Amino acid sequence: MVDMKEKTIVAISTPLGRGAISIVRMSGKESLTLAEKVFCSQKLDYRNITPRYLYLGDFKLGDGIIEKCMMVYFKSPFSYTGEDIVEFQVHGGTVLTQRILEKLIESGATLAEAGEFSKRAFENGKISLDEAESIIGEINAESESELSASLSVAGGKLKEEILALQHSLTEELAEIEATLDYPEEDFEAAVKEKIFSEIERVYNSLANILNQSKNARFLNHGINIALIGSPNAGKSSLLNAVLGKERAIVTDIAGTTRDTIKETIAYKGINLNFFDTAGIRDTDDQIEKIGVDKSKEYLHSSDIVLHIIDGSKPLSQDDKEINTMLAGTNYIVVINKIDKSRVVKTFENEIEVSALDKININELLEKIYNKVISEEIDFNKLVVTNERQLSLINEGLTKAKTILARQEESMDVVAMLIKDLWQTLGKITGQCENEQIIDLIFSKFCLGK
Numbered sequence: 001m002v003d004m005k006e007k008t009i010v011a012i013s014t015p016l017g018r019g020a021i022s023i024v025r026m027s028g029k030e031s032l033t034l035a036e037k038v039f040c041s042q043k044l045d046y047r048n049i050t051p052r053y054l055y056l057g058d059f060k061l062g063d064g065i066i067e068k069c070m071m072v073y074f075k076s077p078f079s080y081t082g083e084d085i086v087e088f089q090v091h092g093g094t095v096l097t098q099r100i101l102e103k104l105i106e107s108g109a110t111l112a113e114a115g116e117f118s119k120r121a122f123e124n125g126k127i128s129l130d131e132a133e134s135i136i137g138e139i140n141a142e143s144e145s146e147l148s149a150s151l152s153v154a155g156g157k158l159k160e161e162i163l164a165l166q167h168s169l170t171e172e173l174a175e176i177e178a179t180l181d182y183p184e185e186d187f188e189a190a191v192k193e194k195i196f197s198e199i200e201r202v203y204n205s206l207a208n209i210l211n212q213s214k215n216a217r218f219l220n221h222g223i224n225i226a227l228i229g230s231p232n233a234g235k236s237s238l239l240n241a242v243l244g245k246e247r248a249i250v251t252d253i254a255g256t257t258r259d260t261i262k263e264t265i266a267y268k269g270i271n272l273n274f275f276d277t278a279g280i281r282d283t284d285d286q287i288e289k290i291g292v293d294k295s296k297e298y299l300h301s302s303d304i305v306l307h308i309i310d311g312s313k314p315l316s317q318d319d320k321e322i323n324t325m326l327a328g329t330n331y332i333v334v335i336n337k338i339d340k341s342r343v344v345k346t347f348e349n350e351i352e353v354s355a356l357d358k359i360n361i362n363e364l365l366e367k368i369y370n371k372v373i374s375e376e377i378d379f380n381k382l383v384v385t386n387e388r389q390l391s392l393i394n395e396g397l398t399k400a401k402t403i404l405a406r407q408e409e410s411m412d413v414v415a416m417l418i419k420d421l422w423q424t425l426g427k428i429t430g431q432c433e434n435e436q437i438i439d440l441i442f443s444k445f446c447l448g449k
Contacts (some may be wrong), residue, residue, distance in 0.1 A: 003278065006029075007028060007109065008025065008026055008027065008028025008029065008031050008034060008108070008109050008203065009026065009027055009028055009108040009109065009111070009112035009113075009116055009117070009120075009193065010025065010026045010027075010104045010105060010109035010110070010111060010112060010113060011101070011111065011112040011117070012024050012025075012085070012097055012098075012101055013025045013129075014092075014097075016094045016097065016098075016255055017092070017094060017111050018092055018093060018094075019093075020092050020094030021087055021089050021090070021091070021092050021310050021391070022089075022090050022091070022092045022093065022096070022097040022100075022433045023088070023090075024087070024090065024100045024102060024104065025085065025088075025115055025117065026036055026078060026079045026085065026086045026087075026109055027079070027080075027083045027084070027085045027112075027120060027163060028083055028084065028107075028109075029076075029083065029084055030108065031072065031073075031083075031084040031086040031339065032046060032049065032084060032086060033102060033108075034072075034086075034108050034109055035071065035086045036062050036108045036406060036444050037072050037107045037108075038059055038103055038104065038107055039055075039057055039058070039059050039060070039088070039336070040057055040058055040060070040068075041055045041056060041071070042045060042057070043055060043056075044057060044071075045134065047071050049210060050073075050195075050264050051073050051074060051075040051078070051171055052072065052073075052326050053072065054070045054071070054072050054089075055070065055071045055072070055075070055366055056068070056069075056070055057069070057070075057407065059088060059100060060073075060103075061100070061103055061104075063096065063101055067090055067096065067099075067100065069089055069090040069091070069093070070088070070089040071086065071087070071088050071089075072086070072087050072089070073085070074086075074087075075408050076125070077126075078113055079118040079187070080117065080121055080150055081117055081121045081124060081126065082120065082121060082124030082125065082126045082128065083120060088100060093149075109414065113356025119132075122272045124429060128156075128159045128201060128429040128430055128431075129427075129428065129429050129430030130158045130386075130428050130429050131159060131164070132430075133388070133389065134274075138259075147193065147446060150243050150337055151260060156428075157382045158209075158382055158384060158389070158428065159429050161205065161209065161382060162425050162428050162431075163429060163431065165202050165205060165206075165425055166422055166426060168201070168202060168427075168432060169198075169245055169418055169422045170200065170420060170422070171198075171414055172194075172195045172198050172199070173422075175191050175194065175195060176191070176195065176411050176412075176414065176415045176418075177415075178191075178410055179191045191411075192407065192411070195414065195418075196404060196407055198405075199400055199403050199418070200319070200404060201403055202400050202421070203397060203400035203401060203404065206242040206393050206397040206400060207397060209330075209350055209382055209384060209393055210390070210393055210394065211398065212381045212382060212383055212384075213339060213382075213383050213384040213385065214391060215373050216384060216385040216390060218303070218372065218373060219270065219383070219385045220268055220385050220387075221271075221273075221370065222270060222271030222272060222273045223266065223270060223271070223272050223273065223303045223304065223369075223372050223373075224273045224275065224301075224302045224303045224304075225272060225273060225274050225275065225302060225304050225305075225306060225307050225368060226275050226277060226297070226298040226299055226301075226302035226304075226305045226306065227239060227274060227275060227276045227308060228278060228299050228305050228306065228307050228308065228322060229307060229308035229309060229322065230310075230316050230318035230319050230322065231306075231318075232310065232335075233308040233309055233310045233312060233336060233370075234336040234337060234355050234388050235276055235277070235308045235321075237309060237336070237355035237356065238306075238308060238336060238355040239261070239263060239276045239332065239351065240355070241353075241355040241358050241361050242263075242265060242274060242364075242365070243263055243265060243274075243357075243359060256279055261275070261276040262274070262275050262276075262372075263276070267318055267365050267368075267369060268369060270373070271321065271367065272365065274368075275298050275302065277294060278294065279300050282393060295327070299322075299325055299326070299329065300329065303330065303333075303372050304329075304330045304332065304371055304372055305326060305330070305331040305416070306331070306332050306334050306364075307319075307322055307323065307326060307331055307332070307333045307334065307370075308333055308334045309333060309334065309336065309344060309347075310334050310344075311335040311336060311338055311340070311342045311352065312337045312340035312341060312342065312344075313343065313346045314344065315341055315343065315344050315345065318354060321442050323347075325382075330351055330371060330372065331346040331349070332350070332351060332367055333348075333349060333350040333351075333444075334350070334351055334353055334364065335347070335350055335351070335352045335353070336353055336354070336355055337353040337354060337355075337356070338352045338353065338354050338359060338360075339356055339357045339359070351363060351364055351367055377381075389428050392424055392427050392428050393428070395424050396421060396424045396425050399417070399420060399421045400421060400423055402417065403417045403421065
């Protein structure tokens, strides 16, 4: 049975569909041999091929059919995977690109599995596990902030930090081994003091990463904002004002909005997800009642609630009941329709707006941001958004704390605990023995990456 690592893999590396260019990529020691079977160019001598040089030539699809395209060769180890790579840049199109792929498989290449190119890059020491996950983050990023965080990890910041901590732990394990070989009480006491001082530094470093990344959830998923209020308070009008377009239907008829509408805008690199909900009131209409029940669910599940009140009218009984429901939630009272005379009372944590005249809309966005994001995110520092990595950093923090609490234990027990911490940190970068974790991560990649 041939080892998959010995096979030359191939996949389409660009999205299928119409476009100017599609890229089909091969990686493996037979890449050039297979390319020679299907591609020829007047300037190309495969025995003296120039790496990183684009060759214009003919790709032979069979039956006399030729595709005029470009070919580039990346020589091992100076390639993404660390292996020989050949890429064909062909005219974009689903059928043509698929024919190119099929011809290369017919010539001897093996269809790559999802993420196999990046997995080979990891196995050949071109990227670490956290850098591989950051590539997924770059591809899937839906906001500027999420992309910035992924690029920070892709640049190696997390890898450098974790490897430095692992190196420190390795040195402490060596100290313990030396102590066990020469068990002198005074010597052991001095070594213990040094070891636990270093474990405390590791603990502080992990805590610092978590502190810098505490807003990570909002970088990945955005801030969920529920627009809550009684019918005709102006929720849909406010959503339209925020979006700068007529997205929600606005009428004078109470109960126009019956289902939840979601719209997203970007603010300071964070996605703000607005949920325009049905007006909350007692109703006998079964369809409207379903919408009201959904509104109450969003009131408790969102990151922040905007309680929209019509400031030109006395406070209704529905608004009083909604105000009671807000207890224990993160909320802002939005006094709408200040283009008219205000008669409603003053509320704690309120802001006045006019959805009709778009007054104080930017101020409202700033207030939402400041109520949810505890402090400005500094992307010059290490910001981790990957949930697996954050979970492991949290686990490492807990294990470091456990070690610090067991300073009276024997040195061999301390060594065992430190090894466990080292393994936990190693799961972040891949510097550990856990093939299952590695396989799971690379399975999340698309084909051709």
